[in-house]
Amino acid sequence: MSTNQIKQTLSAIESELRAKIGALPEMQAKLMDQQNYSLCELIQVMTDVHLCEHPLFIQLMSLDAARCQLEIGLYGVCSDCENEIEAERLAEDPLEQRCASCSGQYRRQHRQELRLNH
Template sequence: MSTSQIQQTLLNIESELREKIAALPEMQIKLMDQLNYSLCELIQIMTEVHLCEHPLFFELMRLDAARCQLEIGLYGVCSDCENEIEPERLAKDPLEQRCLTCSNHFSQQHRQELRLNH
């Protein structure tokens, strides 16, 4: 996929995500006066209204990371091992941050942490 195709894909994801975030009751009051907030500003606002655990917040963070990676030429590089993320993984989820091996390791580690905390 070319850089322009990736950019367009990320823009489409951003547009859908912004609509969903704007529909949240906690965000409607905050966004009432302005809709052109940057991703960083949206992250800050969602933090202020205590939505850090909301699934849309996590998607927003993933989108921000993908856009930053694209800007610095690291889009498609695993955030853990720095190997290339499998193209089929990126095709399935353009916001993917890890290769299959690291994703499996992360999931296993996360499940273990959850068991230890309960």
């Protein structure tokens, strides 16, 4: 996938996320004040209204990470092992941050952390 195609894909994901976030009751009043929040500002607003655990917040953080990686030439590189993320994984989820191996390991560790916290 070319850089332009990746940018277009990420822009489409951003538009969809912004629409879903704008529909959240907690966000409607905040977004009416200003429509053109940058991703960083939007992340901060969602943090301020305590939506850090919301799935849309997690997607927004992944989108921000993917955009940053694209800017520095590391899009498609696993955030853990720094190997290339499989093309099929990126085609399925353009916001993917880990290769299949590291993703499985991350999920196992995260489940263990959740068990320890409860």
